[in-house]
Amino acid sequence: MIPQEIHSALQQKFPDAVLDAKLDGVIDPFIKIVPHRIKDIALFLRDDERMLFDSLMCLSGIDYTGGKLGVVYHLNSTKWNHKIVLKAEVTADNAHCQSVEAVWKTANWHEREAFDMYGVVFDGHPDLRRILMPDDWDGYPLRKDYQVPEYYHGMKVPY
């Protein structure tokens, strides 16, 4: 399916959850969706006969600055060999997004990483702990307004 068809199918099925889309003039066409409906959308995209997006290639957190964070999903179908990008936007002070761990197991560690680096809380994730940084690290390092702490357990951090 081409991105336009995927977009209209999603709009038909989830009229309240699909925000807007940019399908032309970009390298990877993307669809913006509501962060607290992502799980239903993901299930539909995975199981619908025309979509069959069985693999989540990548899940990235991103800081758009100005208190806006994003979660970007890159999907691929191994059967139909088509791709689509989903984007969910959350605010930095209330960064909650639905987890898709139950849909694609890949999301487990990727969501933990996005939580670790950006502080996006994935509701419904079975084991949301920090993954790359130490458990007792303060702050979310990849946020644009992040300040590197002076010391960590008595060790100087900036070198």
Place this chain on the structure above:
Amino acid sequence: MHETVKTVEEVSRRPVTVPGFGRPLMNHEMVVNMGPQHPSTHGVLRLELIVDGEIVVDVIPHIGYLHRCFEKHCEHMANYQQVIPYADRIDYVAAMSNEFGYVVAMEKLLKIKVPERVEYIRVIMAELSRIVSHLIAIGTYGMDIGAFTPFLYCMRDREHVLDVFEETCGARLLYNYMWVGGLSHDVTPNFSEKVKKFCKYFRPNIKELNDLLSYNKIFIKRTANVGVLPGDVAINYGVSGPILRGSGVKWDLRKNDSYSVYDKLDFEIPVGKGLKGTVGDCWDRYMVRVHEMEQSVNIMEQAIDRLPAGEVQSAIPKRIRPEAAEVYVRTETPKGDLGFYIVSDGTASPFRIKVRPPCFVNLSALPAMCRGAMIADVVAILGSIDIVLGEVDR
């Protein structure tokens, strides 16, 4: 505040919980720690094994010991070319493949096409790099399981490839050779000769390796029917590379989502067939790597024959300034699909670079492969995944 002293019985009745393990431990279960300093973990990886006697109930991997803030560093780079030496260090045993992934992504973002000569040299380098990576994977895998000799044979062959790299760009491990829009400089005049000589030398050595390790009775006993990962589970976990193909899924980005000049080259995708046990067991994953090395030799021989003359640097400005756009590109490295998600905001330095490392995703499927196996099998399964912790932790 101190707790009041409890009797041993009271304490032993308290439920023990392990973060990451869904339920409290049962009376007969025990936690065994493996790593971070353990020779079979191939680096600094810590595994918490929940065991019931010899049987592994669950595995909880702890990663991040080698985290070097790759993504944070990228955002502080003055320009896009400076990322390449860092990209080298993601998977340091196959650095050429990482550079390749990054430059392919950048060129797609900039919408430029590089000369054909560059593409062919890049493909040859990437395939040499694949052979190096697989030789290390195979050698250390044998060593994990108790066969020391194959490791020495693999290292001997690896040396020949590193000599080619050294002659080309002066470095043996981390190259900074592929640049956005071309290569740092052309290959030496006797490069084709050297690669041809290596192909001729290396092909019989694969057979030697098979005799020495692949069809060894003890090796088969240790790896066949161990750590089986069915194909559909593998796709759901997002694993890629030899692990996915070992599970019988014919998926190789060089063919399925072709980039560079791979669509002009003729080669096969080896998949696991369950010859010695079940499809998707450790032996299948191992054997896919052996066959892939043969295919890499095929690719290199074709590429060397077609190598056109010409420039190796296309005209792009010294200071790259892409328009505000974003791109996600994945390439097939020896370990699997390496993805780069690059977001540009129109300035000279990257706004966001996210790496989707294959080892990170492959390692996340480790618990699924280990449940129900014996403790000694965990070493065999981990070795068959072939992780590089530099890539897992970035």
